[in-house]
Amino acid sequence: MLxxxxxxxxxxxDLTPDSVQALLDNARRRNRLRDISGMLVFDSxxxxxxxxxxxxxxxDLYGKLVQDTRHKRLLLIGFEPIVHRTFSDWSMGFAAxxxxxxxxxxxxxxSARFEPHSLNATSALALLxxxxxxxxxxxxx
Ligand SMILES: Cc1cc2nc3c(=O)[nH]c(=O)nc-3n(C[C@H](O)[C@H](O)[C@H](O)COP(=O)(O)O)c2cc1C
Numbered sequence: 069m070l071x072x073x074x075x076x077x078x079x080x081x082d083l084t085p086d087s088v089q090a091l092l093d094n095a096r097r098r099n100r101l102r103d104i105s106g107m108l109v110f111d112s113x114x115x116x117x118x119x120x121x122x123x124x125x126x127x128d129l130y131g132k133l134v135q136d137t138r139h140k141r142l143l144l145i146g147f148e149p150i151v152h153r154t155f156s157d158w159s160m161g162f163a164a165x166x167x168x169x170x171x172x173x174x175x176x177x178x179s180a181r182f183e184p185h186s187l188n189a190t191s192a193l194a195l196l197x198x199x200x201x202x203x204x205x206x207x208x209x
Pocket of ligand 1: 091094095096098099106108115117119129132133134136138139160
């Protein structure tokens, strides 16, 4: 059964652009094998991620994510059945959250800063969807 899981977390230490790229490359490779699609947003401190796929497969991945020492303070924002994927184009899309997107955060119920732990599932999905359509979405190869 197709599900969508959304969570927020906080980077455990300084993550260099190279280590974020390595994380993404690995996630994309693994997600392709498990028919997982999704989107990751990072602002150098907080992560917001959505993953779509089989319910058990998502639950297993979340178990790994919780144990991953690269981030902490995981907050499960949503886990619910869906009919269609929203992020089917990406095994893991990526967008950098930056100050230039202040208006976008305000529109989705955040303060002017990217603080994903305060989002509810509806706002988080709307924000992720809008960011996935953003011009700065990095191409997957
Ligand atoms: C912010 C963040 C996002 C991640 N996203 C994914 C992902 O989408 N898919 C994935 O397989 N692993 C992802 N990982 C890596 C997993 O936590 C884990 O390292 C990976 O599944 C391999 O686990 P294993 O070595 O225990 O098998 C992510 C890690 C972090 C810190």
